[in-house]
Amino acid sequence: xxxxxxxPFLFSKRIDESLNDIYNAYKFTTRFFKEVFKKPFxxxxxxxxxxxxxxxxxxxxxxxxxxxxxxxxxxxxxxLQSFGAVSWLPSLMGIATVRALGPLVTGxxxxxxxxxxxxxxxxxxxxxxxxDAMEVSAxxxxxxxxxxxxxxxxxxxxxxxxxxxxxxxxxSYVNVNAHEGISVISYLQNxxxxxxxxxxxxxxTKSITYGFTIGIVGCYKGFNAxxxxxxxxxxxxxxxxxxxxxxxxxxxxIVQLVNWIRYL
Amino acid sequence: MKRFDKRxxxxxxxxxxxxxxxxxxxxxxxxxxGIDLNLYKCENIAVLGKSGSGKSVxxxxxxxxxxxxxxxxxxxxxxITELSTMELNALRLRIGFxxxxxxxxxxxxxxxxxxxPLTMNVKNLSKIVVRDTVEExxxxxxxxxxxxQMPSDLSGGQRKRIGIARALITKPEIILYDEPxxxxxxxxxxxxxxxxxxVQQRYKTSSLIITHDLTCAKNTGDRIxxxxxxxFLKLGKFEEVFDSDNEHIKGFFNYNFIQ
Numbered sequence: 214x215x216x217x218x219x220x221p222f223l224f225s226k227r228i229d230e231s232l233n234d235i236y237n238a239y240k241f242t243t244r245f246f247k248e249v250f251k252k253p254f255x256x257x258x259x260x261x262x263x264x265x266x267x268x269x270x271x272x273x274x275x276x277x278x279x280x281x282x283x284x285x286x287x288x289x290x291x292x293l294q295s296f297g298a299v300s301w302l303p304s305l306m307g308i309a310t311v312r313a314l315g316p317l318v319t320g321x322x323x324x325x326x327x328x329x330x331x332x333x334x335x336x337x338x339x340x341x342x343x344x345d346a347m348e349v350s351a352x353x354x355x356x357x358x359x360x361x362x363x364x365x366x367x368x369x370x371x372x373x374x375x376x377x378x379x380x381x382x383x384x385s386y387v388n389v390n391a392h393e394g395i396s397v398i399s400y401l402q403n404x405x406x407x408x409x410x411x412x413x414x415x416x417x418t419k420s421i422t423y424g425f426t427i428g429i430v431g432c433y434k435g436f437n438a439x440x441x442x443x444x445x446x447x448x449x450x451x452x453x454x455x456x457x458x459x460x461x462x463x464x465x466x467i468v469q470l471v472n473w474i475r476y477l
Numbered sequence: 478m479k480r481f482d483k484r485x486x487x488x489x490x491x492x493x494x495x496x497x498x499x500x501x502x503x504x505x506x507x508x509x510x511g512i513d514l515n516l517y518k519c520e521n522i523a524v525l526g527k528s529g530s531g532k533s534v535x536x537x538x539x540x541x542x543x544x545x546x547x548x549x550x551x552x553x554x555x556x557i558t559e560l561s562t563m564e565l566n567a568l569r570l571r572i573g574f575x576x577x578x579x580x581x582x583x584x585x586x587x588x589x590x591x592x593x594p595l596t597m598n599v600k601n602l603s604k605i606v607v608r609d610t611v612e613e614x615x616x617x618x619x620x621x622x623x624x625x626q627m628p629s630d631l632s633g634g635q636r637k638r639i640g641i642a643r644a645l646i647t648k649p650e651i652i653l654y655d656e657p658x659x660x661x662x663x664x665x666x667x668x669x670x671x672x673x674x675x676v677q678q679r680y681k682t683s684s685l686i687i688t689h690d691l692t693c694a695k696n697t698g699d700r701i702x703x704x705x706x707x708x709f710l711k712l713g714k715f716e717e718v719f720d721s722d723n724e725h726i727k728g729f730f731n732y733n734f735i736q
Contacts, residue, residue: 295588303603307599311704335581338582338583340578341578341580342576342577342578342585343580343581343582343583345542345580346574346580346581346582346643347574348542348569349540349542349564349569349574350569350570350593350594350598350643350647351567351570351594351596351597352593352597352598353562354565357597367494420674
């Protein structure tokens with residue numbers, strides 16, 4: 214093989230590669246939206262992925278959500294006690310869980326568990342030529358592997374976030390009940406008294422956005438993995454890091470937008 | 478089985494793969510540098526060359542996984558770069574591809590691996606037809622007893638055989654073999670070589686066999702193409718290539734490797 218003359222870089226090798234990566238990620242996402250509404254829809258594979266992604270993460274989300282509910286109440290009680298405002302604990306937990314903790318905790322845990330799983334699975338399929346094998350068998354691997362996983366991740370993480378809200382409130386109730394002896398009905402009335410429709414819509418928007426982000430980043434990194442087993446590890450690692458980074462940026466943007474709407 | 482059999486659509490002596498002036502480069506690396514090739518019906522051509530000489534890239538261009546920079550590739554009379562996605566997929570069903578790494582789907586057992594291309598491409602195919610087709614190709618590669626095993630439970634040679642069985646599942650007219658004997662011990666390699674010849678006789682396929690194994694090239698290829706630095710140095714019968722005066726070919730051929 215003959216080597217040709219090297220092309221000069223536009224900026225530097227690293228910057229050029231990063232810009233190229235962003236452009237490719239944009240094209241990948243655009244392709245997803247083009248393919249998602251086209252037949253065939255592979256519903257069986259979406260259901261299978263919902264089971265793999267969603268149901269298998271339920272235990273982890275339950276434990277984490279419950280503990281966060283308990284710990285958040287424990288940490289907040291002394292401050293509220295100093296103002297004589299312990300009765301505000303249910304309201305505080307309702308706002309904190311629905312507005313921020315539920316979707317954010319689910320998003321971060323899912324980025325670690327689901328994002329890395331998708332990145333590693335597709336990465337290993339890529340480096341062992343399984344994706345090429347699919348393509349030469351006249352099967353669209355993007356449609357079969359990427360679209361199904363992104364749709365399943367979006368649906369599953371939305372459902373997991375809803376469940377995390379519930380478990381987080383349950384955890385906080387257990388602690389509040391143990392210390393303040395408040396009934397569940399009274400607790401829920403207080404918790405939901407400060408929550409409006411906009412908070413529930415925001416919660417849903419966040420969890421859907423995080424689910425889509427985790428799915429698309431995991432698939433993008435896995436689908437474009439190279440350099441053998443090292444590339445698989447790198448794909449899984451980058452899928453987690455980039456997903457978490459994007460989740461925080463999305464959290465910031467959504468909160469800003471919602472606050473702007475709230476005070477209109 | 479007949480519904481996948483499109484074998485009678487081309488004439489005898491017609492080239493099933495016709496390549497003219499094929500060039501391909503990656504960034505700064507010129508991989509293919511003017512390849513010309515005609516593969517005729519029921520013929521096996523073994524493309525022989527050292528690692529990194531562009532052999533696998535040639536196969537990937539033929540099957541549409543990579544796009545050539547320049548040149549024309551006709552497969553079964555279709556210009557590969559001018560096909561729509563649907564047309565390309567229809568053509569791919571007429572080509573079998575056996576990967577170097579076998580590329581079996583990890584999450585599926587042998588039956589599912591073989592049935593996958595069928596069930597995904599042919600609508601309303603009855604379970605009985607799928608089962609029969611899978612059992613037929615498994616019997617052709619002599620691994621009927623492995624139908625429920627996972628790829629991780631198979632040996633390297635068995636994985637290669639299942640990879641060949643998957644390539645056969647849609648009854649292709651052309652089979653492309655990418656390093657069919659790479660990584661196998663000599664005895665298993667001979668088994669794979671026999672299998673390639675059996676497949677050609679049984680299914681009347683045309684094959685392009687990419688290899689760096691002289692034994693494989695000699696025993697499977699009706700003609701041998703010697704590739705080096707992205708160019709065919711010689712294309713002809715094994716003896717013609719073997720007797721060539723070209724320094725690169727002389728350097729590559731070593732009597733010790735020929736059984």
